Amino acid sequence: MFDPLLVLGSRVTRGYPGAMLRSRLDRALDLYCGQQIIVSGRGEAGPMATYLIERGVPAERVVVEPDATSTNENLENAHRLAPDAVLHVVTNDFHVLRTALWAWHLGIAVHLHSARTPWRLMPRNYLREVLATPHSAARIVWRRMQG
Template sequence: MLEFRLRKALQVWQAAPAPLVVSGSGEAEVMADWLLARGVPEASIVKEPQARSTNENLERSRALFPEAEYLTVVTSSFHVPRTRVWAWHLAIPVRVIAAPTPETSRMKNYAREVVALPHSVTRVVWRRFVRRVFGR
């Protein structure tokens, strides 16, 4: 799946070169190496190796480019709705581009999203409730 996302990100970058943030604990370095091997200049790759979740990926990427009009996020097709939920909650303007999900992992990942998406929505609702009621 990671390679599918990287292929799509490379296509997006080739069409309109801009800084590429590779984000994720354990993935950022691998993604950077893959992109470098395919001709993306090192100066165009920004590594963010700390994020461990969708919301952290978004928050940390936004912190790197706070003045950007929006972030272009390439994610697996099954993950698009959850990415949008978190971006909305965090008030991060995004353009989400779906990378194809390999056929061999579609069933497992779409099934996972049946639980993960409502879980994320519940977390967002809870955070907003706590903020409104307790001012945090």
């Protein structure tokens, strides 16, 4: 069996995945070939699981991680669920670099898979990432300095 997919959470509106999260879930469906799919995110993992199951993924192949509130927690919590696996992480294109930084820092083996960001959401999210990536890099440096 293949290593698990990990789909990082994003906005859920009225219990249904938003456009960006749907793009991640649809990318996971494209990559799915019978392996486990870990859906991760507080308040997001349940609707993510429902979305995948409604589209044909067997419920026993979906693992819900309902506690993560950040990229690093998504990775840490999923790694605890599958400690010996290479995680196939699905996130949006703008978020790949920051996800790679956290995976490197945490020592978690990953393959990153990019989901296309809906065009209307690109400006806001790319701008946010311009700020979030240096912030994460600074947090990583700080953690490393702390030992």
